[in-house]
Amino acid sequence: KQWYQRRVRGTSYTAIVSVFLFIAGFASGLGSLPWLMVNELFTTEYRGLANSICCSVNWISSIILLLTYSLVKEALHPFTFFLYMAVVLFFLAFIIFFVPETRQKTVQEIKAELTVQAKHFPPLIR
Numbered sequence: 493k494q495w496y497q498r499r500v501r502g503t504s505y506t507a508i509v510s511v512f513l514f515i516a517g518f519a520s521g522l523g524s525l526p527w528l529m530v531n532e533l534f535t536t537e538y539r540g541l542a543n544s545i546c547c548s549v550n551w552i553s554s555i556i557l558l559l560t561y562s563l564v565k566e567a568l569h570p571f572t573f574f575l576y577m578a579v580v581l582f583f584l585a586f587i588i589f590f591v592p593e594t595r596q597k598t599v600q601e602i603k604a605e606l607t608v609q610a611k612h613f614p615p616l617i618r
Contacts, residue, residue: 532594
């Protein structure tokens, strides 16, 4: 047997606990962040459209993940989730370095801060 195929005592309980911890962590962190940010970054007149786009991107991303999982698993087994972990870490770094703090700021203040931050990027990205 390969080293990753050996059955370790208690792995089923560890897996169940890990799934619950992931769900709790995702729901309280990266999972809810897009919904909170849409309401913080857009004025009332654009929130409906922004929420629709956010919801669409969320579901399309979920479908892509679902459809590509078996291919990724075949290619990277047993390291399948390292790819997903890398994606999550990338977006976590993006959030930490590029998403502004919105606590007790108006939409205009946030927009001004994002405008200043956008000047540091090439025109193609803006």
